[in-house]
Amino acid sequence: MLTSIGGDWAVRFADARSAALPVTDLAVTRGDAVFETIAFFDGRPQALDQHLDRLAGSARKLDMAEPGRNLWTATILSAVEEHPPWPELSVKVVLARHHEGDDGMVRSWVHVEAAADHSTRRNAGISLATMSRGVTRTAAREAPWLLMGAKTLSYALNMAATREARRRGADEALFLTVEGFVMEGPTSSVMMKRGDKLLTPAPGIGILEGTTQQNAFAYAPSIGFEPVYADIHRGELLTMDAVWMLGSGSLALPVHHIDGAEVSADPGLTRLLNDHLRFGHHA
Numbered sequence: 001m002l003t004s005i006g007g008d009w010a011v012r013f014a015d016a017r018s019a020a021l022p023v024t025d026l027a028v029t030r031g032d033a034v035f036e037t038i039a040f041f042d043g044r045p046q047a048l049d050q051h052l053d054r055l056a057g058s059a060r061k062l063d064m065a066e067p068g069r070n071l072w073t074a075t076i077l078s079a080v081e082e083h084p085p086w087p088e089l090s091v092k093v094v095l096a097r098h099h100e101g102d103d104g105m106v107r108s109w110v111h112v113e114a115a116a117d118h119s120t121r122r123n124a125g126i127s128l129a130t131m132s133r134g135v136t137r138t139a140a141r142e143a144p145w146l147l148m149g150a151k152t153l154s155y156a157l158n159m160a161a162t163r164e165a166r167r168r169g170a171d172e173a174l175f176l177t178v179e180g181f182v183m184e185g186p187t188s189s190v191m192m193k194r195g196d197k198l199l200t201p202a203p204g205i206g207i208l209e210g211t212t213q214q215n216a217f218a219y220a221p222s223i224g225f226e227p228v229y230a231d232i233h234r235g236e237l238l239t240m241d242a243v244w245m246l247g248s249g250s251l252a253l254p255v256h257h258i259d260g261a262e263v264s265a266d267p268g269l270t271r272l273l274n275d276h277l278r279f280g281h282h283a
Helices: 049-062 070-080 119-124 155-168 213-224 234-241 269-279
Strands: 002-005 010-011 032-042 088-096 104-113 126-131 170-177 187-194 197-200 227-228 242-246 252-259
Touching: 010 070, 032 049, 032 070, 049 070, 049 088, 049 213, 049 227, 070 088, 070 104, 088 242, 119 252, 126 242, 155 170, 187 213, 187 227, 213 227, 213 242, 213 269, 252 269
Parallel strands: 126 170, 126 252, 197 227
Antiparallel strands: 002 010, 002 104, 032 088, 088 104, 187 197, 187 242, 242 252
16 A cells, blocks of 8 residues: 655555555545556566556546655565565556545555466457447547546446447457547557558557557567557458457457457467567567
8 A cells, every 4th residue: 555645655565355445535436546557477567667657647637646656666566576476467556536625645556466367368369349439539639538548447438348348249349439440448459460560549549558559569670560550440450460459467369350250360470479578578
């Protein structure tokens, strides 16, 4: 737990099963908080600095004060050290808001647990169901109060989309704008291969800047691919040479079907991407 009164932060370890938040905390009652989930592979963080950069950006969008970068980093690494060794760990970092009229304390936390096993999905792939997010491609610019691009605890819409995808017989959802342009998944970014280019939607369309996607883009030139941010319409998806959903813990999940239609795959490139994302290997 990280707690602050008047800007002075203190850190203490707590049992995740013990009471730590008052029922009036806005993170609980309104989802008025920001978070990141950081993967640790064999004790090595995946894109730690990028996650903390995005956390700071989300906090600014919500007008929230945050602990300094050094305090976050030290707390995260200490929490991981306290956890029994495990090949893949999931570290959730949550920054909550001060509630006026409460005890004046800001409560934030770092929670470490064994990560879900994504190995089967990394090999076998997943299916997607496309669905409208109900926003236009310019909504992020025209309505910044929608907080598109901020990673908040308000994930009810995202989880509803995942449930809808499964009702349709797919593994996960892929959001589209009302005009049909590709956005992102409920908990992941999308990346596509077309020829010698790796493509992903630009953040300005109202999506999170994916840390795993940025890592893949930084790696792309070393294996002969040009990384490109582009407007991608749903109709183009089935013409791609490969499609992946990218996440900090899941890494690169190949997509084999979209809305019931088969999608091309590139198993060799999938292996290269996942080896790099997990181990930092270069071709």
